[in-house]
Amino acid sequence: MATLPEDSNKRKPQFDESLGPANTLWRDAGRRLLRHRLAMFGATVLCIVITMGMFGPAFSPYDPNGMDFADRFANPSLDHLMGTDDFGRDIFSRVIVGARVSLQVGLVAVSVATVFGTALGLVAGYSTRITDEVIMRAMDVLYAFPAILLAIAIMAALGKGIGNAMIAIGIVYVPIFARIARAAVLSIRNEEFIIAARAMGAGDFRILVSHVLPNVLSPIIVEITLSLAFAILAEAALSYLGLGTQPPDPSWGRMLSEGRAFYRQSGWMAFFPGFAITLTVMGFNFLGDGLRDALDPRLRR
Amino acid sequence: MNYQYVAQRLLMALVVVLGITFVVFMIMQIVPGDPARVILGPYASDESVAGLRDRLGLERPFLEQYLTWLAKAVRGDFGQSLLNGQDVAPQLWGRVGPSLELAIVSLAIGLAIAFPIGIISALKQGSALDIVPTVFSQIGVSIPSFWMGILLILFFSLNLELFPPSGYTPLSEDPGDWLAHIILPAFTAGFVSASIQTRFIRSAMLDVLSANYVQTARAKGLNERTVIIRHALRNALINIVTIIGLQITALFSGLVLVEIVFSWPGLGRLALNAVEERDYPLLQGAVLVVAVIVTIVNLLVDLLYFFLDPRIEYV
Numbered sequence: 001m002a003t004l005p006e007d008s009n010k011r012k013p014q015f016d017e018s019l020g021p022a023n024t025l026w027r028d029a030g031r032r033l034l035r036h037r038l039a040m041f042g043a044t045v046l047c048i049v050i051t052m053g054m055f056g057p058a059f060s061p062y063d064p065n066g067m068d069f070a071d072r073f074a075n076p077s078l079d080h081l082m083g084t085d086d087f088g089r090d091i092f093s094r095v096i097v098g099a100r101v102s103l104q105v106g107l108v109a110v111s112v113a114t115v116f117g118t119a120l121g122l123v124a125g126y127s128t129r130i131t132d133e134v135i136m137r138a139m140d141v142l143y144a145f146p147a148i149l150l151a152i153a154i155m156a157a158l159g160k161g162i163g164n165a166m167i168a169i170g171i172v173y174v175p176i177f178a179r180i181a182r183a184a185v186l187s188i189r190n191e192e193f194i195i196a197a198r199a200m201g202a203g204d205f206r207i208l209v210s211h212v213l214p215n216v217l218s219p220i221i222v223e224i225t226l227s228l229a230f231a232i233l234a235e236a237a238l239s240y241l242g243l244g245t246q247p248p249d250p251s252w253g254r255m256l257s258e259g260r261a262f263y264r265q266s267g268w269m270a271f272f273p274g275f276a277i278t279l280t281v282m283g284f285n286f287l288g289d290g291l292r293d294a295l296d297p298r299l300r301r
Numbered sequence: 302m303n304y305q306y307v308a309q310r311l312l313m314a315l316v317v318v319l320g321i322t323f324v325v326f327m328i329m330q331i332v333p334g335d336p337a338r339v340i341l342g343p344y345a346s347d348e349s350v351a352g353l354r355d356r357l358g359l360e361r362p363f364l365e366q367y368l369t370w371l372a373k374a375v376r377g378d379f380g381q382s383l384l385n386g387q388d389v390a391p392q393l394w395g396r397v398g399p400s401l402e403l404a405i406v407s408l409a410i411g412l413a414i415a416f417p418i419g420i421i422s423a424l425k426q427g428s429a430l431d432i433v434p435t436v437f438s439q440i441g442v443s444i445p446s447f448w449m450g451i452l453l454i455l456f457f458s459l460n461l462e463l464f465p466p467s468g469y470t471p472l473s474e475d476p477g478d479w480l481a482h483i484i485l486p487a488f489t490a491g492f493v494s495a496s497i498q499t500r501f502i503r504s505a506m507l508d509v510l511s512a513n514y515v516q517t518a519r520a521k522g523l524n525e526r527t528v529i530i531r532h533a534l535r536n537a538l539i540n541i542v543t544i545i546g547l548q549i550t551a552l553f554s555g556l557v558l559v560e561i562v563f564s565w566p567g568l569g570r571l572a573l574n575a576v577e578e579r580d581y582p583l584l585q586g587a588v589l590v591v592a593v594i595v596t597i598v599n600l601l602v603d604l605l606y607f608f609l610d611p612r613i614e615y616v
Contacts, residue, residue, distance in 0.1 A: 038439075140313075141320030144599075145592050146554035149572060150324075153588045156576040157331045159339075233445055237558055240447050241573055260451060260562075263466075267455045274448030282443035289439075 029218075032294035039290020045283035052099040060093035065248050073266040083268040085258065091269065094250035095276050101251040102280060105166050105235040105244070106228045112170025113231075114224055117177025122208050122216070124178065125185025136182065139175035147172045147230075148237055155243045162251075165244040169234045173227050180223050184216035218295040225288035229281045236277045252277045306607060314600040318593055322374060325589045326367050329357070329581045340383055340579045353383075379586035384578050389586040393568070397590065399469055400567035403490070404556060406483050408545070410491030411498060411552075418495075419502025420534070426507060434499045441496015446555045450489045450562035457485060467564035486563040490555045494548050501544040505537040512536070539609045546602025550595050557591075 033039055052059065061081075068088035076083045082091035124135040142150070154168035188194065189212070197211050238244035239253025247254065252273040259270030329336050337353040338345070358366050373380065379389035422434045458466035464485050470478040509515060510533055518532045519525075557569030564570065568587045575584035 137313075137316055138320065140317050141324060144317050144321055144550070144596050145324070145588070146550055146557060146595060148554045148557045149569065149588055149591055152557070152572060152576055153325075153328050153584065154331075156579075156581070156584055157328045158333065229443065233443075236445055237447060240445075240558075241561065243576070256445075256448060256451065263451075263455060263459060267459075270448070270451045270455070274445060274451065277448065278440075278444045281445075282439060285439055285443055 029291075029294040033290055036290035036293060038286045039294070042283040042286025042288075042290065045279055046287060049099050049280050049283065050103065052096045053103040054100075056097040056100055060090075060096045062090035062093040064093040064097040064250050065089065073262065073269075075266070076268060082272040083266060085255070085269050086262050086265070091255070091272055094255060095252070095272055098250040098252045098255060098273065098276070099280070101162065101239075101245050101249065102232045102235055102277070105162060105169065106231040108166040109169035109231045109235070110173065110224055110227045112167065113173035113177050113227060114220065116170075117174040118181045118213075118216075118220060120174065121178035121181025121183075122185055122212060125182035126189060126204065126208055126212065132182075135178065139178045142171070143175040143179075145172075148234065151234055151238060152241065152243065155238060160243050160246065162245050165235055165238045168238070169231050172234070173230065176227065177220065177223060180219050181216055184219055185212055188212065188215050222288055222292045222295060225284055225291055229284035229288065232277065232281055232284070307604060310600065310603055310607075314596055317596055321592045321596065322371055322589065323367065325585050325592070326370055328585055328588070330363070332581075335359075336581065340581065374589065379589070380582035382583045383580045384583070389582050392571070392583065393586050393590050396566060396568045396571050396587070397594075399565060400556065400560070400569065400591075401594075402472065403483060403486055403560065403565060403567060404552060406487035407490035407494065407552060407556065407559075410487050411493075411495040412545070414491065414495035415498035415502055419499045420506055420529075422499075423503045423506035423510060424529070434503050438496040438500045441493050441499075444493070445558075446489055446493050447558045447562045449492065450486065450559055453485050453489060454562075467562075469564075469566050486559045486565055489562070490552060490559045493555050494552050497548060497551070498541075498544060502537070502541055505540040505544070506533065508540070509533045509537040539606065542602060542609060543606050546599055546606070549598045549602070553591060553595050 057064075066089060068084070071080075071084050071088045073084065073086065080090050080092060082095060085091055085094070120135050120139070124132045145153075151165075151168040151172050154171060155164055158164040158167065194207060194211055197207050202211075235244055235251070236253035236256065239251045240257045242254075242257060245251035245254045255273035256270055256277075259266075259268075259273065262269055332339050335350065335354070337350045337357060337359060341350055341353060354360055358369065361369075370380075377390050379393065381387060382389055382392065418434055418437065422431045425431055454466045457463045464481050466485075469482055472479045512533075514536075515528060515533050518528045523532075556567070557572065559565070560567040560569040561573055568591050572584055572587040572591075575581070575587060
């Protein structure tokens with residue numbers, strides 16, 4: 001018995017330490033992220049791409065839609081860093097401006113997937129067995145389709161265009177977020193702080209939003225970053241197939257499909273837009289992996 | 302063995318297939334406005350639109366439409382193509398073969414790349430060689446398969462003139478020509494799936510290498526080769542099988558694009574043609590067949606896993 005006060009004294013300073021400044025978890029994660037070299041490389045690439053997307057037209061040396069028929073299929077040179085396309089348009093300018101479409105579609109599509117998927121996953125993980133089964137089997141069905149094929153089918157019904165591409169890609173990724181959110185909820189739904197909240201009279205909605213959601217946030221943040229990579233790839237694929245961005249607006253996927261028709265005249269037309277896609281997607285993947293390591297150090301191998 | 306797992310897994314696959322048919326059926330239902338009008342275009346007469354509505358059964362109640370469609374689809378009748386009026390089913394069956402050939406060769410190429418890299422990097426964990434799978438898998442998941450296809454065509458077909466840039470020859474007609482046509486598309490799809498598999502194979506090997514029985518095998522004085530092949534790899538294979546299964550859906554997703562880049566006469570390219578022609582029955586048929594194939598392959602892999610590792614329980 002005499003050991004008891006001593007014991008609690010020992011614990012006290014430790015406890016105070018962890019009370020310290022708020023958001024220690026996030027601060028720690030931030031510190032780990034800054035030390036993660038590949039993640040920082042990814043972040044740097046993304047900063048450049050985002051700047052291009054936001055202020056693209058201000059940087060581009062030429063009008064991205066300006067044609068010059070005297071100068072078609074030019075090879076890369078100091079005048080045209082990436083050469084010119086079949087209309088004599090400057091590819092470098094079009095790659096810069098094309099960043100905007102990729103980012104827009106990526107952001108909107110992933111937002112759609114995150115909001116709907118997370119909500120469905122939270123409800124599935126938290127509610128009764130039957131609701132859970134119904135929601136998750138529906139997700140299984142969506143997940144059974146190869147992603148691009150489902151997106152193509154949805155685009156076929158809704159019609160071509162960039163807005164519908166956002167919806168289609170968003171729907172395709174809903175099941176991924178639902179699964180992650182549900183798994184995270186299941187792992188904490190019987191924790192004491194949830195039971196305590198319920199005992200204090202909190203309703204289901206309140207428990208979900210203010211107690212469950214904050215605790216499932218880190219896997220979701222990681223998934224958002226990785227899904228952005230997928231969404232940008234998917235947008236490029238749909239535009240490549242002629243279903244996404246419509247001419248003459250530059251988008252990397254569209255430029256690739258235009259370049260495809262002119263293999264023999266100029267390989268550069270297809271090279272640079274694809275390179276831009278790869279680099280951007282790699283940026284998101286590196287950052288996503290870094291975030292995963294930073295937010296959950298236990299997962300590190 | 303717990304055969305309840307097998308039963309449950311079969312039932313689940315059936316539910317998923319039923320759900321797939323519903324989603325596929327919905328493709329035409331979510332067309333904004335009047336699907337018949339969308340199909341025929343803005344200049345069609347009102348009578349022809351009404352005629353098509355009638356032919357597609359759009360006037361009947363929703364559930365009746367679905368059940369009629371489902372009853373036919375179960376018997377392999379996917380309706381008639383809107384473009385040429387021919388039955389959709391025979392057009393689909395002709396595409397299944399080339400699609401599956403491409404899938405199998407891609408998977409084989411993928412595994413042929415992933416196994417050596419994954420195993421060697423696991424054995425040399427922490428060395429400079431270990432960076433290879435990380436970099437390789439990052440490139441693989443970031444590179445758009447259709448761009449890689451284009452680059453391969455540019456280099457191997459147009460510059461070196463080693464392989465034809467597109468097209469298909471049936472295997473039964475000319476195996477050599479078939480091989481020449483399939484190498485580039487299969488390598489493109491295989492490379493992407495290899496990049497993901499490499500990581501999984503590496504971590505499956507790492508798990509096994511630290512197991513007690515591997516230490517025991519080493520302690521017995523077996524040579525390293527035997528330890529790795531007979532003791533480590535054999536056990537790692539169980540996990541690797543599952544991963545390959547999980548990869549099937551992603552592989553087919555990539556194949557859709559690869560088929561289009563290389564003008565491969567498979568289901569993916571058929572689906573895109575159907576979209577361009579607004580041929581909804583053809584599109585529905587193609588999407589349904591691909592999704593069902595993927596579900597069946599996933600089911601088979603799960604069952605295979607169950608027989609390889611009887612410890613598994615359904616949860």
